[in-house]
Amino acid sequence: MDKIVALCKRRGFLFQSSEIYGGINGFWDYGPMGVELKRNLKNAWWEDMIQAHNDLDVLPGAPEAYSMTGIDSTIIMHPQVWKCSGHYDLFHDMMQSCQHCKKLFRADHVAGLLTESEWVASLKKHVVEFTELKEAVAFEPNELQRWLEKKAKNVAPGLAAIHDIPGFMERIRTAVAGGSVSAGELLQLLGSPLGGSLALPCPACGGLLNAPREFNLMFQTYTGALQSEENMAFLRPETAQGIFVNFKNVMDSSRYSLPLGIAQIGKSFRNEITPRNFTFRSREFEQMEIEFFCHPNQSSDWYRYWRDRRMQWYLDLGMRKDRLILREHETSELAHYSVGTADIEYAFPFLPPGEFGELEGIAHRGDFDLRSHMEGKLDEKQRPLKVQLNENGQPKYRGSGKDLSYRDPITNEKYIPHVIEPSAGADRGTLAFLCEAYYEDQAPDENGEMQTRVVMRFHPRLAPIKAAIFPLVKKDGMPELAKEIYLALKKHWVVFYDEKGAVGRRYRRQDEAGTPYCITVDGQTLQDRTVTIRDRDSLEQVRIPMDGIVEEIGKRLRR
Numbered sequence: 407m408d409k410i411v412a413l414c415k416r417r418g419f420l421f422q423s424s425e426i427y428g429g430i431n432g433f434w435d436y437g438p439m440g441v442e443l444k445r446n447l448k449n450a451w452w453e454d455m456i457q458a459h460n461d462l463d464v465l466p467g468a469p470e471a472y473s474m475t476g477i478d479s480t481i482i483m484h485p486q487v488w489k490c491s492g493h494y495d496l497f498h499d500m501m502q503s504c505q506h507c508k509k510l511f512r513a514d515h516v517a518g519l520l521t522e523s524e525w526v527a528s529l530k531k532h533v534v535e536f537t538e539l540k541e542a543v544a545f546e547p548n549e550l551q552r553w554l555e556k557k558a559k560n561v562a563p564g565l566a567a568i569h570d571i572p573g574f575m576e577r578i579r580t581a582v583a584g585g586s587v588s589a590g591e592l593l594q595l596l597g598s599p600l601g602g603s604l605a606l607p608c609p610a611c612g613g614l615l616n617a618p619r620e621f622n623l624m625f626q627t628y629t630g631a632l633q634s635e636e637n638m639a640f641l642r643p644e645t646a647q648g649i650f651v652n653f654k655n656v657m658d659s660s661r662y663s664l665p666l667g668i669a670q671i672g673k674s675f676r677n678e679i680t681p682r683n684f685t686f687r688s689r690e691f692e693q694m695e696i697e698f699f700c701h702p703n704q705s706s707d708w709y710r711y712w713r714d715r716r717m718q719w720y721l722d723l724g725m726r727k728d729r730l731i732l733r734e735h736e737t738s739e740l741a742h743y744s745v746g747t748a749d750i751e752y753a754f755p756f757l758p759p760g761e762f763g764e765l766e767g768i769a770h771r772g773d774f775d776l777r778s779h780m781e782g783k784l785d786e787k788q789r790p791l792k793v794q795l796n797e798n799g800q801p802k803y804r805g806s807g808k809d810l811s812y813r814d815p816i817t818n819e820k821y822i823p824h825v826i827e828p829s830a831g832a833d834r835g836t837l838a839f840l841c842e843a844y845y846e847d848q849a850p851d852e853n854g855e856m857q858t859r860v861v862m863r864f865h866p867r868l869a870p871i872k873a874a875i876f877p878l879v880k881k882d883g884m885p886e887l888a889k890e891i892y893l894a895l896k897k898h899w900v901v902f903y904d905e906k907g908a909v910g911r912r913y914r915r916q917d918e919a920g921t922p923y924c925i926t927v928d929g930q931t932l933q934d935r936t937v938t939i940r941d942r943d944s945l946e947q948v949r950i951p952m953d954g955i956v957e958e959i960g961k962r963l964r965r
């Protein structure tokens with residue numbers, strides 16, 4: 407992962423936001439390469455799901471033919487949207503603060519953070535007296551016990567081990583039956599929950615953590631000049647609600663009938679307590695969401711269709727099968743209104759082997775969202791919570807009162823549609839494709855000697871630059887011909903012209919940027935107007951007529 411992070415900065419994929427001021431946690435900027443990569447991912451999603459969608463035929467796995475369309479709604483919406491959607495009351499994480507260093511942690515992340523080397527490093531500060539003594543030497547368990555009983559109680563009162571010293575000692579004696587353990591292993595054992603029931607220490611300093619409490623993840627702001635309760639507004643934590651509240655507008659203004667999917671790509675904001683793992687958990691990020699409206703009798707079939715279709719989409723863009731899983735949620739994990747939810751998860755390299763991180767969730771949401779916006783926020787039995795009043799005596803969860811149901815134009819049946827929601831993260835997707843693309847292999851350098859090269863094997867549709875054009879040397883009319891090719895290709899794709907340095911080095915730079923094709927103008931081009939085209943992955947070079955280059959690149963990109 408460190409290599410990927412370094413490449414992202416070096417080659418202009420990703421930068422920390424406001425870096426010259428020391429950065430701001432949880433916010434990331436895309437550089438010249440990153441912006442193209444992410445745009446290509448969003449375009450591929452929009453093209454495949456919406457624009458090029460075949461609405462005339464029944465697609466394999468689909469119960470019937472269906473339509474797709476899009477909207478672009480605002481980030482700030484009427485605050486009632488969030489009250490009825492449930493986000494105002496329920497969109498929170500449990501948070502813990504440290505009594506000693508005051509740092510904040512997401513409660514369900516504390517255990518995970520404990521295994522990280524940065525935690526081990528900071529914990530080390532507190533147990534330095536013991537570990538310095540013991541570094542790389544066999545340790546004496548009785549000595550460890552004395553240290554825990556005396557010193558550790560003061561320097562690291564939250565250490566899991568301290569809460570049950572006899573139990574811990576018994577376990578550590580078994581774990582290190584031979585009596586030898588490295589300092590690093592020892593630190594991990596000291597901090598690990600040992601059965602899970604003991605209090606976990608602060609991952610930053612080893613101090614005591616306060617009991618978990620709720621923390622709402624929505625960013626708040628105010629509309630207008632007065633910072634009053636009535637003017638309070640929220641930055642959307644998901645794009646989905648913009649689709650639900652526009653469902654009626656779309657139906658009334660178009661000739662679509664159900665089944666219909668309405669899609670949106672846009673920024674969402676969550677005040678994540680512990681943003682981490684590069685862009686995986688950011689505070690500002692982009693989502694690509696579809697709300698698919700259908701008849702309740704068919705919603706289970708549609709759920710399965712979308713789950714499988716979305717999984718296949720990642721595979722078609724080059725993700726390896728063994729790094730991607732479709733995880734169906736257990737019934738106990740499902741929201742009360744849902745008959746199914748599945749996550750598409752990717753084996754991000756920052757996770758321990760065998761663990762996967764969510765890329766996209768596909769949820770069967772029943773009629774929950776449309777009904778909430780009609781009737782007000784629903785309770786767990788799907789009854790509107792109309793009676794709750796706010797401080798001014800107004801109903802707190804009043805719905806819009808609008809009829810958001812649908813009347814079938816053929817059967818005349820009236821119903822509240824069910825919704826299937828495939829909800830993907832554009833930034834998490836971009837990160838996964840960056841990780842997936844990174845390869846190190848052996849390739850000959852400019853002197854023909856085999857060297858390790860870093861190559862980003864992006865699917866050609868995702869590659870930020872589609873082709874690079876080089877004159878072999880900066881003279882003899884070669885730059886003129888290369889520029890001619892460059893200008894012809896530039897009308898269609900993002901391409902790059904480079905005449906500086908040895909050609910081998912120019913190839914390497916493009917390999918690192920993931921450019922699938924390099925076109926070189928050489929001495930022979932001057933005679934017969936043919937050029938070489940080099941394939942990034944196979945390293946194969948073939949000669950083709952320069953006048954057919956636009957068709958050739960087009961053909962290769964469509965493969």
Ligand code: ATP
Binds near residue numbers: 688693766767832835
């Ligand atoms: P997590 O459990 O990882 O917090 P979630 O289940 O809350 O994610 P959803 O609400 O289902 O996520 O959001 C849909 C998608 O939006 C996720 O699959 C992910 O790709 C993306 N996403 C959600 N939160 C973030 C974030 N903080 N940073 C980047 N992408 C995010």
